[in-house]
Amino acid sequence: GAGVSQTPSNKVTEKGKYVELRCDPISGHTALYWYRQSLGQGPEFLIYFQGTGAADDSGLPNDRFFAVRPEGSVSTLKIQRTERGDSAVYLCASSLTATSGRTDTQYFGPGTRLTVL
Amino acid sequence: LAKTTQPISMDSYEGQEVNITCSHNNIATNDYITWYQQFPSQGPRFIIQGYKTKVTNEVASLFIPADRKSSTLSLPRVSLSDTAVYYCLVGYSGGGADGLTFGKGTHLIIQP
Numbered sequence: 001g002a003g004v005s006q007t008p009s010n011k012v013t014e015k016g017k018y019v020e021l022r023c024d025p026i027s028g029h030t031a032l033y034w035y036r037q038s039l040g041q042g043p044e045f046l047i048y049f050q051g052t053g054a055a056d057d058s059g060l061p062n063d064r065f066f067a068v069r070p071e072g073s074v075s076t077l078k079i080q081r082t083e084r085g086d087s088a089v090y091l092c093a094s095s096l097t098a099t100s101g102r103t104d105t106q107y108f109g110p111g112t113r114l115t116v117l
Numbered sequence: 118l119a120k121t122t123q124p125i126s127m128d129s130y131e132g133q134e135v136n137i138t139c140s141h142n143n144i145a146t147n148d149y150i151t152w153y154q155q156f157p158s159q160g161p162r163f164i165i166q167g168y169k170t171k172v173t174n175e176v177a178s179l180f181i182p183a184d185r186k187s188s189t190l191s192l193p194r195v196s197l198s199d200t201a202v203y204y205c206l207v208g209y210s211g212g213g214a215d216g217l218t219f220g221k222g223t224h225l226i227i228q229p
C-alpha cells in the first residue's frame with residue numbers, strides 16, 4: 001500500500017516568506033508526527049496529532065510554526081516569516097495510534113527539504 | 118536531560134556481527150525501547166522494539182538486561198547496505214515528546 005507522502009519534496013523560499021508543507025499519512029493511521037532534521041543531527045520532534053487534535057506541540061520552536069490536521073488525515077505544517085535557521089528537512093510520520101501504551105511504529109515520509117535564502 | 122546515549126560512530130566489515138549499545142539510565146517503568154535506521158535522504162525506518170529480555174525479528178535482535186538501563190541492537194552478518202545511522206528511542210505512547218527524542222544516533226559504516 002501507499003506509504004507516507006510529503007509535498008513538495010524541495011522548497012526554496014526567501015527570508016520572511018510564508019511556507020506550507022503537506023503530509024499525507026498512511027490511510028487509517030490516527031497519529032501523525034512532524035520532525036525537523038538538520039544536517040548531521042537526528043530528527044527533532046515538533047508536534048504530534050492524535051486524530052484532529054494536537055496531543056503534544058511542545059517541540060514547536062516558536063509561534064512562527066503552526067500545524068493543522070482538520071479532518072484527521074492530511075496535515076499541513078505552516079511556517080510564517082521564515083528565517084535562514086529554519087532551513088532543514090521536515091519529516092512527517094504516521095502510526096496506527098499513539099495511545100496503545102507501547103510506542104507505536106512510526107512510518108516516515110521522505111521529507112521536504114526547506115531552504116530559506 | 119538526554120534520555121539515551123549511543124556511540125557517535127562505529128566501523129565494521131561485511132559478514133561480521135555488529136552490536137550497538139544504547140544507555141538509558143533513567144528509563145521509566147512504562148517505557149519501551151525502539152530502534153530506527155536511517156539512510157541518507159530518507160526518513161527513519163523502524164527496525165525493532167522491545168520491553169525486556171530479548172526480541173528477534175528477521176533483520177535484528179534486541180537484548181535488554183534485567184535492569185533495562187541499556188539495550189543492545191545486534192545486526193547479524195552485516196553487508197555494505199547496512200551502512201546507515203541507527204537511533205535508539207525510549208518512551209511510550211501517551212508519554213508525550215519524551216518518547217520521540219531521536220538524539221544524534223550511531224553512524225555505522227560497513228567496509229568490504
